[in-house]
Amino acid sequence: MLKAILAAQSPRISAISRAMPGNPEANYKAIQRLLDRIEPQAVDAPFVIGDPTEMPQPQACKTEYVGTLKDGKTKGFWLLVLATPFRGRALPFSFITFPLRPSSSTSTRVV
Numbered sequence: 879m880l881k882a883i884l885a886a887q888s889p890r891i892s893a894i895s896r897a898m899p900g901n902p903e904a905n906y907k908a909i910q911r912l913l914d915r916i917e918p919q920a921v922d923a924p925f926v927i928g929d930p931t932e933m934p935q936p937q938a939c940k941t942e943y944v945g946t947l948k949d950g951k952t953k954g955f956w957l958l959v960l961a962t963p964f965r966g967r968a969l970p971f972s973f974i975t976f977p978l979r980p981s982s983s984t985s986t987r988v989v
Contacts, residue, residue, distance in 0.1 A: 879909070927961045927968050943977035 882897040882905075883889075891913075895905035934954040938944040947954045956976035961968035 879912075927963065929959045929961070931957050931959065933957045943975060945977065 882894045886893040886897040891909050895902045895909060898905040932947050932954055934952045935944050936953050938953055943955050944953050958974045959970050960972045961970045
């Protein structure tokens with residue numbers, strides 16, 4: 879199931895069930911049975927969640943860390959939000975910006 883979660887790159891049960899080997903409908907029911915037995919909201923794991931995101935900044939023409947995103951047109955930068963699980967939620971505690979221009983440096987900010 880963990881391989882399917884990574885392969886699906888989505889938290890949706892339907893996407894995970896399609897990424898698992900076998901019948902997607904049977905996989906969906908198996909995931910539902912597992913979720914009924916455990917309480918995901920009650921699990922507090924001692925790890926950090928990282929969410930990389932492209933942040934568009936079309937108005938930033940002279941900002942040193944803003945470059946061009948994957949589409950080749952929009953100005954922006956990469957943002958990595960770091961969070962820790964707590965009672966079924968992700969609490970962000972920091973973020974890191976990754977500049978798209980090679981001459982600028984990476985900065986870390988605490989939220």
